[in-house]
Amino acid sequence: MSATAIVAREEISETWLRGWGPWLAAVVALTFSGTAIALGYSSQLNLLDAREGLAVVVRMSIGVGVLLVVLSMADSISGMRDRSTLEPMLLTPVSGTSLVGGKLAAAGLGWLVAFVVSLPYLYVLGDGLGRIAVAIGVSAVLGALLSITFGAAAAFLSIRSRTNLQTLGLGLGGLAFLSIPLLLPASVMSNPVGELIARADPLSAAQHIIGSLIIDQNSLASEISWFLGPVVAAIVASWLAWRSAAFIQLEPGS
Amino acid sequence: MSGRLLVLSLLVLLAAAPAAAQTLEVGVSPVEIATEIGDEHALDVSIVNRGSQPTGPLVAHLVVIDPSGGGSADAEDWTGELNRPLSSLEAGESINLDWDIKPIMRGDFIALITVAPADRSPIDPASSPAVYFAVTQPTLLVSGATVPVSIAVPLIILAFGWWLLRIERKRVAALAGFGSSAS
Amino acid sequence: MHSGQPAIVCTSISKTYQGQTALADVSFTAYAGQVTGLLGPNGAGKTTLIRIVTTIVKPSAGTYQVAGFGPDQAIDIRARIGVMPESAGYPKRTRAIDLLTYHGRLYGAPADEARANAMEMLMAVGLADRRTDRIGTYSRGMRQRLGLARALMNNPRVVFLDEPTLGLDPAGQQGILELIDELAAQRDVAVLLTSHLLAEIQGICDRAVILDHGRVVFDAEATQGLSEIFHKVTT
Numbered sequence: 001m002s003a004t005a006i007v008a009r010e011e012i013s014e015t016w017l018r019g020w021g022p023w024l025a026a027v028v029a030l031t032f033s034g035t036a037i038a039l040g041y042s043s044q045l046n047l048l049d050a051r052e053g054l055a056v057v058v059r060m061s062i063g064v065g066v067l068l069v070v071l072s073m074a075d076s077i078s079g080m081r082d083r084s085t086l087e088p089m090l091l092t093p094v095s096g097t098s099l100v101g102g103k104l105a106a107a108g109l110g111w112l113v114a115f116v117v118s119l120p121y122l123y124v125l126g127d128g129l130g131r132i133a134v135a136i137g138v139s140a141v142l143g144a145l146l147s148i149t150f151g152a153a154a155a156f157l158s159i160r161s162r163t164n165l166q167t168l169g170l171g172l173g174g175l176a177f178l179s180i181p182l183l184l185p186a187s188v189m190s191n192p193v194g195e196l197i198a199r200a201d202p203l204s205a206a207q208h209i210i211g212s213l214i215i216d217q218n219s220l221a222s223e224i225s226w227f228l229g230p231v232v233a234a235i236v237a238s239w240l241a242w243r244s245a246a247f248i249q250l251e252p253g254s
Numbered sequence: 255m256s257g258r259l260l261v262l263s264l265l266v267l268l269a270a271a272p273a274a275a276q277t278l279e280v281g282v283s284p285v286e287i288a289t290e291i292g293d294e295h296a297l298d299v300s301i302v303n304r305g306s307q308p309t310g311p312l313v314a315h316l317v318v319i320d321p322s323g324g325g326s327a328d329a330e331d332w333t334g335e336l337n338r339p340l341s342s343l344e345a346g347e348s349i350n351l352d353w354d355i356k357p358i359m360r361g362d363f364i365a366l367i368t369v370a371p372a373d374r375s376p377i378d379p380a381s382s383p384a385v386y387f388a389v390t391q392p393t394l395l396v397s398g399a400t401v402p403v404s405i406a407v408p409l410i411i412l413a414f415g416w417w418l419l420r421i422e423r424k425r426v427a428a429l430a431g432f433g434s435s436a437s
Numbered sequence: 438m439h440s441g442q443p444a445i446v447c448t449s450i451s452k453t454y455q456g457q458t459a460l461a462d463v464s465f466t467a468y469a470g471q472v473t474g475l476l477g478p479n480g481a482g483k484t485t486l487i488r489i490v491t492t493i494v495k496p497s498a499g500t501y502q503v504a505g506f507g508p509d510q511a512i513d514i515r516a517r518i519g520v521m522p523e524s525a526g527y528p529k530r531t532r533a534i535d536l537l538t539y540h541g542r543l544y545g546a547p548a549d550e551a552r553a554n555a556m557e558m559l560m561a562v563g564l565a566d567r568r569t570d571r572i573g574t575y576s577r578g579m580r581q582r583l584g585l586a587r588a589l590m591n592n593p594r595v596v597f598l599d600e601p602t603l604g605l606d607p608a609g610q611q612g613i614l615e616l617i618d619e620l621a622a623q624r625d626v627a628v629l630l631t632s633h634l635l636a637e638i639q640g641i642c643d644r645a646v647i648l649d650h651g652r653v654v655f656d657a658e659a660t661q662g663l664s665e666i667f668h669k670v671t672t
Contacts, residue, residue, distance in 0.1 A: 006542045014531065018422050022415025029411050033404035040400040084526030088587065090493045092543040093516040120407050124399045250493050252454045252485040429534055430569045 007102025061118035068110030073154035100245035111147040145230040152237035205229040277305035278380035299351040303343035310375035312340040319364040363387040441469030444627030450499035460651040474642035475631040481648040483631040519593035529573030544591040558586035578609035
């Protein structure tokens with residue numbers, strides 16, 4: 001078994017077998033339940049289009065999953081630094097890239113759990129709409145891409161930060177920055193510059209893809225170019241995390 | 255809104271006009287529906303050209319009237335297809351439509367399907383018989399599998415977590431026994 | 438007197454950090470089968486020196502060899518050393534045997550072998566009865582002993598112990614020092630032990646290096662002259 005796999009296995013065991021993972025999954029499921037009932041009621045009144053309800057669950061699945069990955073990865077290195085558990089790990093013959101890679105793989109399970117938990121809800125809310133397969137596909141692909149992007153970015157910040165508080169501050173600042181296009185009016189985002197920003201920003205691109213493929217029922221072929229932004233973001237963030245993981249260092253002591 | 259008033263005025267005019275041979279004949283079934291909010295019903299609408307000439311392109315339109323409110327309800331909230339464009343009907347030709355309707359308000363309502371020429375052809379518009387809706391509040395907010403799934407999934411996960419906890423306890427008990435003879 | 442091979446060879450190591458000189462031209466050698474005491478007041482540069490030769494901090498200048506490997510062979514060095522860092526933290530919810538098994542696996546041991554090694558180490562440091570307890574329930578002395586067990590999980594050739602008796606009561610200090618003495622004698626490893634209190638470790642050191650403001654001011658066998666120099670730099 002490779003060092004990356006050993007780290008990932010230990011992290012998964014600590015969180016999902018011996019830790020709070022299953023209880024957190026139950027809380028996630030309860031959140032989905034509350035949302036599904038509210039959406040079911042709304043769509044029954046036809047106040048909310050049923051396809052929009054489906055899109056809400058997809059957004060929730062991706063959002064909750066990515067949040068779990070980000071929180072886990074933000075804590076990965078700077079948290080260990082804060083708790084003084086990093087030094088013993090760095091003293092083992094495990095490279096920084098294996099350490100971070102293992103932690104990222106384990107954190108990715110957080111997204112996978114959120115995705116799997118969302119499937120029954122997608123099925124019941126999408127019953128009769130003919131968009132269940134599309135919703136599952138969009139949730140899987142975008143969820144994986146955004147989890148890699150934001151998980152790797154959180155790892156990068158966690159490696160570079162001196163404290164967990166610093167990681168959290170920088171991470172939330174970055175997320176707020178990437179959310180700006182989502183808050184702008186559609187008229188601004190529909191001009192060429194706005195569209196370029198929306199395509200480059202993985203959050204905006206994901207929002208567009210979900211709306212276009214699930215609500216507007218456009219074909220994948222017509223929207224495939226919107227995946228470029230999230231794919232590039234995932235590659236860039238992974239490269240940054242990989243590069244910085246190779247040089248994890250402690251500060252000199254007393 | 256103005257379009258809806260136009261249709262209503264048209265209906266009034268139709269009712270007031272002296273009886274004349276109608277080119278278009280619109281039928282609908284059923285004509286009485288007792289239902290709950292949110293339940294979907296399909297109206298079987300038939301349109302026949304009783305004239306001797308082709309009708310030209312037509313448009314069918316759903317009207318929902320709230321008699322207690324003295325006007326029409328928002329029909330676009332009751333159906334996803336307020337207007338249905340139809341191609342020209344030859345003399346004697348007929349067409350059948352399924353029109354899905356989902357009432358969203360409690361009360362008594364009247365629904366009508368009116369058919370009018372989409373261009374300026376000299377054919378009188380025609381209306382279907384009234385469909386009387388008696389809509390009541392549903393006893394369950396959410397129908398279908400949503401509620402059972404929303405209850406079952408968290409319970410299944412909690413059961414899974416409890417099962418993992420038992421496995422962990424067994425593992426720790428085994429570790430506590432591991433090598434104890436040596437110690 | 439030293440009979441063993443050189444296990445740690447530091448040559449002109451310097452480290453400057455944020456404009457401060459932490460270490461200046463530090464050179465010394467520690468040998469296999471001996472306990473070398475690295476002494477000095479707080480802030481003398483002991484922990485920085487240990488972090489450099491254990492490959493987790495880069496020196497500004499100079500070089501070193503540990504177990505025959507240089508700074509460019511960090512993974513080889515880490516595979517052959519055991520380190521008990523000063524004030525190392527522990528995952529509180531993890532059980533002691535799980536922590537040691539995990540560390541054993543990180544050194545390449547299969548799961549069963551790593552668990553058997555972990556049990557052996559816990560017995561060696563007197564924690565076998567508490568092996569399935571969560572580390573958060575351990576006293577400071579027990580955590581120090583657990584740290585020593587973790588440092589020995591890979592059967593190291595060189596062991597670094599940074600202030601191993603820090604915060605322990607006299608009985609706890611005595612227990613840890615006896616363990617270290619046994620370790621050097623039985624396993625023929627080189628032990629580099631830091632402390633800011635000479636009296637604590639003088640009894641078990643074969644050799645001593647005294648650091649003051651990042652410079653070596655004494656490097657010889659632990660003799661009576663050691664006390665005088667140590668007293669001079671700490672007053």
